[in-house]
Amino acid sequence: xxxxxxxxxxxxxxxxxxHGLTDEDLDTLVGKTxxxxxxxxxxxxxGELGFYDLPSDSEGAAAIRxxxxxxxxxxxxxxxxxxxxxxxxxxxVQTALGHAFHNLLSPERRGAPRLFVPDNPDPELTSDLxxxxxxxxxxxxxxxxxxxxAETMAHYLVIRDLLRRTVGEAKLRDHLVFTTDPEKGILRKxxxxxxxxxxxxxxxxxxxxxVLSAVGLFPAAVMGYDIDAMLEGAGAMERRCATxxxxxxxxxxxxxxxxxxxxxxxxxxxxxxxxxxxxxxLADWFRQLWAESLGKRHDVEGNVVEVGQTPVxxxxxxxxxxxxxxxxxGPNDKVHTLMAVENWRHQCPIPPDHTDEESxxxxxxxxxxxxxSAEQVATEIALTNNQRPNCKLVFPQIDEAHIGEFFMMxxxxxxxxxxxxxxxxxxxxxxxxxxxxxxxxxDRAGFAEKRGTLKKILAEEARRSI
Amino acid sequence: xxxxxxxxxxxxxxxxxxHGLTDEDLDTLVGKTxxxxxxxxxxxxxGELGFYDLPSDSEGAAAIRxxxxxxxxxxxxxxxxxxxxxxxxxxxVQTALGHAFHNLLSPERRGAPRLFVPDNPDPELTSDLxxxxxxxxxxxxxxxxxxxxAETMAHYLVIRDLLRRTVGEAKLRDHLVFTTDPEKGILRKxxxxxxxxxxxxxxxxxxxxxVLSAVGLFPAAVMGYDIDAMLEGAGAMERRCATxxxxxxxxxxxxxxxxxxxxxxxxxxxxxxxxxxxxxxLADWFRQLWAESLGKRHDVEGNVVEVGQTPVxxxxxxxxxxxxxxxxxGPNDKVHTLMAVENWRHQCPIPPDHTDEESxxxxxxxxxxxxxSAEQVATEIALTNNQRPNCKLVFPQIDEAHIGEFFMMxxxxxxxxxxxxxxxxxxxxxxxxxxxxxxxxxDRAGFAEKRGTLKKILAEEARRSI
Numbered sequence: 001x002x003x004x005x006x007x008x009x010x011x012x013x014x015x016x017x018x019h020g021l022t023d024e025d026l027d028t029l030v031g032k033t034x035x036x037x038x039x040x041x042x043x044x045x046x047g048e049l050g051f052y053d054l055p056s057d058s059e060g061a062a063a064i065r066x067x068x069x070x071x072x073x074x075x076x077x078x079x080x081x082x083x084x085x086x087x088x089x090x091x092x093v094q095t096a097l098g099h100a101f102h103n104l105l106s107p108e109r110r111g112a113p114r115l116f117v118p119d120n121p122d123p124e125l126t127s128d129l130x131x132x133x134x135x136x137x138x139x140x141x142x143x144x145x146x147x148x149x150a151e152t153m154a155h156y157l158v159i160r161d162l163l164r165r166t167v168g169e170a171k172l173r174d175h176l177v178f179t180t181d182p183e184k185g186i187l188r189k190x191x192x193x194x195x196x197x198x199x200x201x202x203x204x205x206x207x208x209x210x211v212l213s214a215v216g217l218f219p220a221a222v223m224g225y226d227i228d229a230m231l232e233g234a235g236a237m238e239r240r241c242a243t244x245x246x247x248x249x250x251x252x253x254x255x256x257x258x259x260x261x262x263x264x265x266x267x268x269x270x271x272x273x274x275x276x277x278x279x280x281x282l283a284d285w286f287r288q289l290w291a292e293s294l295g296k297r298h299d300v301e302g303n304v305v306e307v308g309q310t311p312v313x314x315x316x317x318x319x320x321x322x323x324x325x326x327x328x329x330g331p332n333d334k335v336h337t338l339m340a341v342e343n344w345r346h347q348c349p350i351p352p353d354h355t356d357e358e359s360x361x362x363x364x365x366x367x368x369x370x371x372x373s374a375e376q377v378a379t380e381i382a383l384t385n386n387q388r389p390n391c392k393l394v395f396p397q398i399d400e401a402h403i404g405e406f407f408m409m410x411x412x413x414x415x416x417x418x419x420x421x422x423x424x425x426x427x428x429x430x431x432x433x434x435x436x437x438x439x440x441x442x443d444r445a446g447f448a449e450k451r452g453t454l455k456k457i458l459a460e461e462a463r464r465s466i
Numbered sequence: 467x468x469x470x471x472x473x474x475x476x477x478x479x480x481x482x483x484x485h486g487l488t489d490e491d492l493d494t495l496v497g498k499t500x501x502x503x504x505x506x507x508x509x510x511x512x513g514e515l516g517f518y519d520l521p522s523d524s525e526g527a528a529a530i531r532x533x534x535x536x537x538x539x540x541x542x543x544x545x546x547x548x549x550x551x552x553x554x555x556x557x558x559v560q561t562a563l564g565h566a567f568h569n570l571l572s573p574e575r576r577g578a579p580r581l582f583v584p585d586n587p588d589p590e591l592t593s594d595l596x597x598x599x600x601x602x603x604x605x606x607x608x609x610x611x612x613x614x615x616a617e618t619m620a621h622y623l624v625i626r627d628l629l630r631r632t633v634g635e636a637k638l639r640d641h642l643v644f645t646t647d648p649e650k651g652i653l654r655k656x657x658x659x660x661x662x663x664x665x666x667x668x669x670x671x672x673x674x675x676x677v678l679s680a681v682g683l684f685p686a687a688v689m690g691y692d693i694d695a696m697l698e699g700a701g702a703m704e705r706r707c708a709t710x711x712x713x714x715x716x717x718x719x720x721x722x723x724x725x726x727x728x729x730x731x732x733x734x735x736x737x738x739x740x741x742x743x744x745x746x747x748l749a750d751w752f753r754q755l756w757a758e759s760l761g762k763r764h765d766v767e768g769n770v771v772e773v774g775q776t777p778v779x780x781x782x783x784x785x786x787x788x789x790x791x792x793x794x795x796g797p798n799d800k801v802h803t804l805m806a807v808e809n810w811r812h813q814c815p816i817p818p819d820h821t822d823e824e825s826x827x828x829x830x831x832x833x834x835x836x837x838x839s840a841e842q843v844a845t846e847i848a849l850t851n852n853q854r855p856n857c858k859l860v861f862p863q864i865d866e867a868h869i870g871e872f873f874m875m876x877x878x879x880x881x882x883x884x885x886x887x888x889x890x891x892x893x894x895x896x897x898x899x900x901x902x903x904x905x906x907x908x909d910r911a912g913f914a915e916k917r918g919t920l921k922k923i924l925a926e927e928a929r930r931s932i
Contacts, residue, residue, distance in 0.1 A: 004931050004932070005931060005932055006929060006930065006931035007930050007931065008927060008928070008929050008930045008931065011930060013928070014927075083783070083784060083787050084784070084786075084787025084788055085787065087784075088788065099594050099597075100590065100591050100594035100595065101569075101594055101595065101597075101598045103567075103570060104569060104570065104598045105597075105598065119784050120743050120781065120782075120783060120784045120838075121783060121834045121837050121838050121841075122742060122743045122744075122834060122835075122838055123810045123812050123813055123814035123833060123834040123835040123838070124566065124742070124743065124744055124810055124811050124812050124814075124864075125566050125743040125744070126814045126834055127812035127813075127814050128565050128566035128567055128812075129566065129567065131565075131567075131571075132567045132570045132571065147825075148825040150829065150837065150841075151783055151787075151837070151841075153825070153826055153829060154816050154829045154832075154834060154837055155834075157816045157817055157818075157819050157820075157826065157829055157830060158814060158815075158816055158817065158834070160817075160819055161817035161819065186820070186823050186825055186826060189823075190820065207787075247932075248932065250932055253932065268734070268797065268799060269735070269776055276588060276590070277586050277588045277590065277591040278588075278590055278591070287788060287789070288787070288788035288789070291788060291789050291791065291792035291796075292787075292788060292789075292791040292792065294792075294796075295791050295792025295793075295795055295796030296791075296795055296796065297795040297796075306795065306796060306797050306798065307796065307797065308792050308795075308796030308797060310735055310776075310778065310792065310796070310797075310799075310800070312776065312778060315586065316586075317549070317586060317587060317617055318549060318550070318553075318585050318586045320550075320897060320900060321549050321550025321551065321617075321673075321754070321758075321897075322550055322554065322753060322754035322757060322758060323753070323754070323757050323758075324896065324897055324900060325757065325758040325761050325762075325894045325895075325896040325897050326757035326758065326760075326761025326774050326776065326896075327761075328896040328897070328899065328900070329761055329762055329763040329772065329774075329895070329896035330757075330760075330761030330762065330763075330772060330773065330774030330776070331734065331772050331773065331774060331776075332772065333734060333776075334776070344589045344590055345590050346589050346590050346593035346594075347589055347593075348589035348590075348592045348593050348624060349624075350620050350623050350624055351623055351624065351626075351627035352623075353623050353626055353627065354623075354652070354656065357652050357655075358910075358911055358912070359613075359614040359619070359652055360619055360623065360652065361910075361911065362905065362908050362909060362910035362911060363616065363619060363620050363623055363908070364623060366620075366908060367589060368587045368588065368589040368592055368620060368621075368624070369589040370908070371587050371616065371617070371620055371904075371908065372586070372587050372588055372589070374903075374904050374907035374908050375587075375616075375617075375900070375904050377903070377907055377924075378900045378901075378903035378904040378907060379900050381899075381900070381903045381920065381923075382896075382899040382900040382903060385899065386896075386899075392931075394931075398590075428791045429791075429795070430790065430791040430792075430794040430795035430848075430852075431786060431787075431790055431791050431794070433794065433847075433848040433851065433852075434786060434790060434794070434841070434844045434845050434847070434848040435844075437843070437844035437847045437848060438837075438840050438841050438844040439828065441840035441843055441844060442828050442829070442832060442836070442837065442840050443828060444824075444827075444828035445824055445827065445828060446824070454847065457847075458843075461474060461480075462474070462479070463472060463474050464472065464473050464474045464477060465470050465471060465472035465473065465474065465858075465860075466470070466471055466713075466714065466716055466719070
């Protein structure tokens with residue numbers, strides 16, 4: 001059974017014409033979608049959009065599996081040093097497929113290394129991490145396509161020094177794996193000079209589209225997950241989305257509806273709300289994909305457009321006690337994607353007790369899974385009755401194949417949404433300014449002039465604070 | 467040193483008149499603020515708004531400390547069963563004050579029980595939790611003001627059965643502490659009948675305003691944090707915010723600016739972005755407070771208004787690689803609260819290496835804390851240069867007192883914002899519909915008619931899915 005996309009409650013039938021879509025609305029996208037599809041396929045054929053073809057890279061997968069098998073046998077702990085697209089996919093896969101308390105399990109029970117992904121250059125977080133790992137039993141996967149990401153390289157320098165002091169210079173290479181560009185960049189150069197093992201990030205795959213490359217697959221394989229099944233799921237979704245017919249294409253329907261609802265119905269916020277703790281970090285992964293791909297000042301012709309839907313991550317049922325009041329009664333400016341699970345991997349029966357108490361009696365004899373699923377349906381009903389458009393992604397169960405389907409569906413949806421917005425979904429010009437300011441404030445060579453300007457501004461600013 | 471609130475970059479001087487505020491704009495709130503303040507103080511005096519007075523409840527704090535000391539001596543693991551306001555504060559305090567990997571430390575090193583807060587009725591999460599705890603060495607804190615929260619009571623029934631099977635009926639009470647209404651509700655009744663230890667949630671303190679009651683303080687005290695210092699910080703902030711002068715009141719300035727920016731400048735989204743992993747769950751706590759308090763359909767006179775700013779939690783520097791592209795270049799519909807830390811609890815030096823490589827050389831000899839702080843300033847500059855209004859909360863350091871100040875500041879800001887919006891910030895009528903639908907779907911007695919209606923709707927809906 002494949003992922004199911006249910007758009008019943010996005011439609012005007014369900015939530016009214018002011019907030020929902022008609023078939024005719026979606027039909028206006030049919031022609032555009034054919035053109036966008038053709039354009040994306042042309043760019044794919046030209047080797048620009050490598051993410052489409054990761055599922056069929058069986059040679060790459062074999063290399064990842066081989067290195068993962070070798071690594072997991074010789075370490076107790078596996079640490080991924082990466083940030084953004086180099087961390088979010090790894091975390092999402094582990095949260096979805098791993099034991100909720102994996103790092104607390106005994107080595108025998110977990111059957112895989114402990115996993116840490118310290119994706120912030122935070123001195124307190126990193127100090128605490130160094131206290132709980134033994135470098136001699138740890139492999140560090142340094143992940144940066146460019147090899148110059150400041151946060152990741154700072155962590156790399158900290159770890160390199162630690163390894164030198166513990167395992168010694170000669171054994172550094174046994175504790176490092178670099179995932180980076182196959183030819184360029186400083187990590188590639190260091191690896192070549194010091195014979196450090198590496199895995200490639202295909203140059204045609206952007207950072208936020210790389211979860212199905214070695215960036216996401218190598219840690220997944222080290223943790224013992226079936227990366228072939230994940231790639232099969234992704235490949236099946238890619239084929240399912242190869243149709244130019246909007247109505248048969250779940251990715252295009254999702255993105256098309258989202259873009260229409262933003263432009264025509266003022267839904268500027270896209271809430272993704274899985275009803276399963278294990279799926280919560282898929283929403284975080286999606287958050288980067290949607291925000292960084294679609295949040296753009298200029299369209300492809302250079303006009304100022306300032307577009308982009310703001311993605312919001314929520315968790316059911318937890319956020320019913322936090323966000324749902326706003327979603328149901330506040331401004332009708334959101335489109336919601338609920339995520340439901342049909343078959344749970346574990347049952348958790350609720351034993352009857354206090355059966356004379358009406359507010360407890362109905363729970364006894366049921367199961368937590370039944371309660372959580374009922375709450376998902378209840379939120380769907382409450383949103384719909386209050387004319388809040390919502391759709392649903394149904395996972396038959398949580399496993400490698402369905403996670404792979406999800407990744408590919410959302411990547412294709414994002415590419416399509418970029419086409420509808422007529423923006424470049426594959427760059428991120430807006431983060432340059434902050435990077436340059438960081439270099440200047442950190443006294444990087446070549447940024448002296450910028451540093452002077454910044455210091456002047458900061459000094460002259462009339463600070464208003466209490 | 468107290469928390470500092472810096473609003474330099476909210477002002478028109480910094481981000482231009484289309485997106486920033488002038489002194490005159492804020493001055494329009496001076497009179498309203500005096501009236502709102504007087505109204506809030508009247509309600510406080512009438513015993514409706516108990517959160518203001520929690521810092522001076524020294525008797526309550528003494529009872530909490532006493533029970534915490536007794537509990538922590540006899541358990542290896544402490545589990546809080548609660549959701550929403552009964553969980554978010556506990557998690558926020560632990561993330562802020564605890565070791566980042568507390569549960570992985572040895573009992574000697576951690577000097578306190580392991581802490582788990584399974585705030586979702588998820589069968590997979592709960593099954594995994596039951597695998598890593600030993601009920602004989604665990605105390606469960608069941609937290610529900612009403613005693614009828616479905617998710618919490620479901621967990622309670624699961625745990626009660628587990629305890630009965632492991633420690634036995636006679637010893638149930640040694641493994642349970644209820645935090646609930648001092649007089650009413652099913653948990654109170656069970657506690658009275660079975661002599662289960664309890665702590666009170668003052669009836670005048672709403673669920674999302676209760677972090678400084680036993681709900682938040684008891685787990686904090688069990689974990690060994692200085693709850694007196696937290697209450698002192700909160701009390702100092704309460705006194706600081708006792709002035710009706712908007713310009714001297716950090717809470718009113720924060721909420722006043724946010725409400726003006728939403729109404730007059732279209733900033734419908736409030737991003738809270740701490741630059742410290744330890745502060746990230748304070749933003750999650752704030753997310754409930756802001757959304758559930760302000761997201762309202764009706765004003766106090768019953769007019770349909772559908773107001774409320776959507777809170778978004780982000781994390782610096784991590785989300786520079788995920789959300790900042792959107793924040794800097796996308797729709798200018800956000801106001802950002804950055805959170806900065808002046809003094810880190812740990813240093814983490816970046817040792818120099820590869821000093822001939824320009825993209826690494828500038829990092830060597832610095833420190834992760836310096837890098838993270840530079841990135842915070844860089845994001846502030848990038849947002850400001852792109853006319854995106856942003857303010858900053860500066861923590862001199864992360865400790866009990868400053869966390870207490872933060873909680874009280876945001877609670878008072880929320881009460882004030884409710885006054886400016888002319889809505890009831892202390893109810894949550896919009897969550898009732900979902901609760902009733904859940905009861906109906908779970909076959910709770912008394913909901914048969916509703917169940918019939920729902921089943922009919924669900925059966926008759928023309929589902930649109932692929």
